[in-house]
């Protein structure tokens with residue numbers, strides 16, 4: 062059986078850690094790419110990671126490079142290239158710099174791996190994934206963004222901490238954009254099969270939702286030099302796994318919604334079936350009035366961000 066080829070563009074914190082999780086799970090052979098100015102850094106990280114394989118017991122070839130030719134014919138390409146935010150910044154403050162970076166990366170990805178599935182991680186996520194689809198001209202099913210798996214994992218972690226139970230028993234869903242307007246779905250949250258509202262008061266639930274919404278900023282405030290990477294990389298690796306193993310995971314991703322949820326042609330976090338070829342299906346839920354209003358607010362924020370990006374890029 063042929064191993065999957067996974068290229069990761071941007072060999073910084075999220076990129077290198079995604080390579081680590083993907084290699085440890087034997088998801089395929091990995092190419093870690095960064096800009097020429099970083100010289101041999103991607104090679105160094107790749108070799109270091111390879112040397113952990115006899116200890117950890119995984120078979121995966123990992124190479125580091127500054128040359129897109131090495132990424133040729135990848136099955137999955139993860140884009141983590143771009144600046145992370147610093148304390149006091151919002152993700153949207155990265156728009157101008159990262160839109161240019163993601164555009165140039167997407168152009169190279171389309172040239173060297175015209176049949177791949179792209180997972181965008183760079184922020185501000187919902188605008189970056191829209192730009193990647195535009196530049197590559199790929200069908201929307203093959204371009205998606207990582208946000209919901211991470212945001213949901215944060216929400217699940219805080220719920221498990223509050224209830225003193227295993228994270229494994231907490232099942233949940235968050236929708237909307239990857240920003241302060243993300244939409245938690247208490248009606249889709251349960252612990253060991255028990256609806257969350259039977260276990261937690263509304264006040265406690267609201268506080269947990271608020272912490273999950275601000276989960277990225279909480280880590281930025283603690284790290285001071287950049288943003289989260291262990292959990293974001295684990296979330297990305299889970300998406301890579303779903304694609305290369307055609308697992309058909311039902312998980313939240315930033316997916317292109319046109320008629321779906323009445324979004325009208327933008328990327329936003331929704332539950333999808335993720336497998337071979339990318340997004341196999343967008344799962345449309347009946348939202349209650351509050352969820353509808355919150356989701357619309359989040360979609361409006363994404364639309365504003367994309368409009369700002371278009372203005373920046375077009376002059």
Ligand SMILES: NC(=O)c1ccc[n+]([C@@H]2O[C@H](COP(=O)([O-])OP(=O)(O)OC[C@H]3O[C@@H](n4cnc5c(N)ncnc54)[C@H](O)[C@@H]3O)[C@@H](O)[C@H]2O)c1
Pocket residue numbers: 070071072073074075076094095096099141142143144145146155159162165166181182183184185186207208211239287288289290293
């Ligand atoms: N979607 C999410 O949930 C999520 C989570 C965490 C981080 N992020 C975002 O991911 C991005 C990366 O975060 P990080 O912590 O790894 O940052 P980092 O600074 O550690 O790494 C970024 C890497 O991108 C490289 N890079 C810059 N321009 C490039 C280009 N044109 N081509 C290839 N590589 C290029 C840099 O040299 C650097 O090595 C940031 O934008 C961050 O906000 C998103």
Ligand SMILES: O=C(O)C[C@H](O)C(=O)O
Pocket residue numbers: 145146152184211239276277278280281288289293
């Ligand atoms: O918060 C950030 O800037 C990084 C990422 O989007 C996160 O949620 O951790």
